[in-house]
Amino acid sequence: MRTTNGIATFLDMATQLDLVDLVVLGDSLIKKGRFSVEDLVAAAERSTGRGSRLARRAAGFVRAKVDSPMESRTRMLFALAGFPELIVNHAFYTMDGQLVRRLDLAHLASKTAIEYDGRQHAENPTQWEGDIIRREGFDDDGWRIIPLISKDIYRTPGATLERVAKILRSRGVAVGPINDEWRLHFPEQG
Numbered sequence: 001m002r003t004t005n006g007i008a009t010f011l012d013m014a015t016q017l018d019l020v021d022l023v024v025l026g027d028s029l030i031k032k033g034r035f036s037v038e039d040l041v042a043a044a045e046r047s048t049g050r051g052s053r054l055a056r057r058a059a060g061f062v063r064a065k066v067d068s069p070m071e072s073r074t075r076m077l078f079a080l081a082g083f084p085e086l087i088v089n090h091a092f093y094t095m096d097g098q099l100v101r102r103l104d105l106a107h108l109a110s111k112t113a114i115e116y117d118g119r120q121h122a123e124n125p126t127q128w129e130g131d132i133i134r135r136e137g138f139d140d141d142g143w144r145i146i147p148l149i150s151k152d153i154y155r156t157p158g159a160t161l162e163r164v165a166k167i168l169r170s171r172g173v174a175v176g177p178i179n180d181e182w183r184l185h186f187p188e189q190g
Helices: 006-013 019-031 037-046 052-061 069-080 119-123 125-140 150-154 157-170
Strands: 087-093 099-107 112-116 144-148
Touching: 006 019, 006 037, 006 052, 019 037, 019 052, 019 069, 037 052, 052 069, 069 087, 069 099, 069 112, 069 150, 069 157, 099 125, 112 157, 125 144, 144 157, 150 157
Parallel strands: 112 144
Antiparallel strands: 087 099, 099 112
16 A cells, blocks of 8 residues: 655644644654655745645654654643743763663753653652652752643643743743643633
């Protein structure tokens, strides 16, 4: 059976998905490693016809190293609200190159990070205990970790944005007024 490649699928889906879902798709396709963000952006720039404008915009938001759809959604909430860009999956290594820990989204200058914690973080005792120890290490290094859960993205995104803006500002980050574009993709649910 013939199928399209990942880039063609991304361009085709620009006629079916909204901006955030298309970025989620793009992030997941990049994670598969068959092409780069630059390849996707270039293909979107060359595309014409229905969905091409959305494909170009979404490709501009796609990043490498995104581990999950919820990380993509979380990043897009902040991007569409006009926050400074956050680094995806910032990694910390030992002197000999061993991965020690990483952060879902990080603002390096202020040592502020956003961690999306899915249900498995609370339901799996080993995961939960590891998270606690890992976060204590970040505390020791002066990082402020902001944990988010599903409701922060799907039910109370406005409160989430205000909460994170307040923390970033307290750490010296210039966060301007929150743009309203996020409301088109993350409606408040109470």
